[in-house]
Amino acid sequence: MEPSEGNTLDNEALLRRHGMQVTAQRLAVLRAVSDRPHSTADDICSVVRGEIGAISRQAVYDALAALSERGLVRRIQPAGSPARYEDRVGDNHHHLICRACGGMVDVDCAVGDTPCLTAADDSGYEVDEAEVIYWGRCPECVATSIATS
Numbered sequence: 001m002e003p004s005e006g007n008t009l010d011n012e013a014l015l016r017r018h019g020m021q022v023t024a025q026r027l028a029v030l031r032a033v034s035d036r037p038h039s040t041a042d043d044i045c046s047v048v049r050g051e052i053g054a055i056s057r058q059a060v061y062d063a064l065a066a067l068s069e070r071g072l073v074r075r076i077q078p079a080g081s082p083a084r085y086e087d088r089v090g091d092n093h094h095h096l097i098c099r100a101c102g103g104m105v106d107v108d109c110a111v112g113d114t115p116c117l118t119a120a121d122d123s124g125y126e127v128d129e130a131e132v133i134y135w136g137r138c139p140e141c142v143a144t145s146i147a148t149s
C-alpha cells in the first residue's frame with residue numbers, strides 16, 4: 001500500500017473518532033499539516049490547492065479552526081508572526097524559532113510531563129498546557145551572519 005493511502009485511511013478514522021464529518025477538504029488540510037508541520041494557514045492553503053484544486057482560503061481557515069478545536073491539530077501563535085499548525089498534539093512539546101528566517105523546530109518538553117512548567121502562582125487556574133517558545137537564530141542564519149561579517 002502506498003504510504004499516502006495509509007495516511008488517508010488513518011486520517012478518515014481520526015476524523016470519525018473525533019465525531020467530525022469526513023470531507024476531501026478536511027483530509028487534504030490534515031495531510032498538508034502532517035506533511036509540513038509548523039506551516040501557516042497560507043502555506044497550507046497553497047499545498048491544498050495544489051492537491052485538490054480550487055478551495056477558498058476561508059474553507060481552509062474553517063477546516064483548520066475545526067481541527068484545532070477538536071484537538072487534531074495544534075495551533076501555535078508566536079508573537080508577531082502568523083499562527084502555525086502541526087499534527088503533533090498532546091505531548092506538550094515546545095518550539096525553537098529563528099528570529100532571522102522564521103524557521104521553527106520542535107523541542108521535547110523540558111521534563112517530559114504535561115505540563116512541564118508549574119506556575120509560581122496559578123491563580124486557581126487548572127493548567128493543562130505550557131507553551132514555551134525559545135527565540136534565537138538557527139544554525140544556518142548564524143553561519144550566514146558569520147560568513148558575511
Ligand SMILES: [Zn+2]
Pocket residue numbers: 098099100101102103137138139140141
Ligand atoms: Zn534562521
Ligand SMILES: [Zn+2]
Pocket residue numbers: 037038086088093094095105106107
Ligand atoms: Zn511542533
